Amino acid sequence: MNTEILKVDRDNLGGVSMAHAGEIIRSGGLVAFPTETVYGLGGDALNPKSSKKIYEAKGRPSDNPLIVHIADLDAIRKIAILDESCYEIKDIEGTVNRLAEAFWPGPLTIILKKTDAVPYETTGGLDTVAIRMPSDKIAAVFIRESCGYIAAPSANISGRPSPTKVSHVIEDLSGRVDMIIDGGDVDIGLESTIVDLTEDRPYILRPGAVTEQMLRAIIPDVTVDKGLKKDSDAAPKAPGMKYRHYAPKGELTIVTGDIDRVIDYINDRAQVCKADLIKCGVICPDEHILRYKAPVVKCTGRLGDEEAVAKRLYSILREFDAEGVEVIYSESFDSDGIGSAVMNRLIKAAGHKIVQV
Ligand code: AMP
Ligand code: MG
Secondary structure, three states: OOOEEEEOOOOOOOOHHHHHHHHHHHOOOOEEEOOOOOOEEEEEOOOHHHHHHHHHHHOOOOOOOOEEEOOOHHHHHHHEOOOHHHOOOOOHHHHHHHHHHHHOOOOEEEEEEEOOOOOHHHHOOOOEEEEEOOOOHHHHHHHHHOOOOEEOOEOOOOOOOOOOOHHHHHHHHOOOOOEEEEOOOOOOOOOOEEEEOOOOOOEEEEOOOOOHHHHHOOOOOOEEOHHHOOOOOOOOOOHHHHOOOOOOOOEEEEEEOOHHHHHHHHHHHHHHHHHOOOOEEEEEOHHHHHHOOOOEEEEOOOOOOHHHHHHHHHHHHHHHHHOOOOEEEEEOOOOOOOHHHHHHHHHHHOOOOEEEO
């Protein structure tokens, strides 16, 4: 398949090219497009054949549901049931409206019960549907120019880090999709926060840029899915969270504890790698770069700048792959803010290998 790369001007999106992207979707094709979180691999969410194609292009397990992207709040009615009697949570419509008012357009995905308009091919066989309204201007125009409902997982081959630059999308999906819209680097760099409203109380199924604290201000009884907690044996509720996502090719270990001990530990390991002729890499904030003795050291931005880490993380993991790094050590970036979403992804990328020093 020949993949058209469409470079667009964010400030001038009215032209024929976006209409062409919309036509591709309406005729059952696939278009990768930028959003503020990561690049998405889009198809018509209401067309089962399009959803099937998305799974094939990504090599994604078909029980891993897709998020439906909309550009207008009214669009929800066609795809989600908002009838009070179908939910345990009280005032479901009011809850959705309050969340939308606070966080849409933006990096929050809301799970609701689906209507028959949404095929099971899109929801991975579930009776629920995940919905998000992205804030990226290109994404909004693209959704409106197509059919108003774009099913889109991250635009990477399954198992690879999510794409935050158009070069990542081209690397993974060139020849597998009809078009890639080049909107430059994304803003946030981590996938959306997912909140589920279909159970007894609101649950966070995936942490993201909309933090638990931010959600609590709008829906006070929100809680984090047990399966996401570090010390829990419960399986995560979001089907996607059970897969080992976001993995670099090299073996990644997170090292936590007193920073001087962390640096000493990683430098010791780097020495061992050198002796064994294994290429070793380190992930750390800018301020620590000169303290590491590994051959490849990647910086996440200034110490404490969690947003910078979020933006850089997936790119760094891909750079390690490209440079043939075989063993990676990362400092820890935990916090109450987006740092907790960064750690969630990093821990998955590390296959839960964490060393406390
Ligand atoms: P991605 O688009 O790659 O960020 O993945 C979307 C993720 O959203 C999936 O991996 C699921 O974990 C989650 N998701 C989508 N739809 C649902 C749903 N109906 N119920 C629970 N989780 C969902
Ligand atoms: Mg993904």
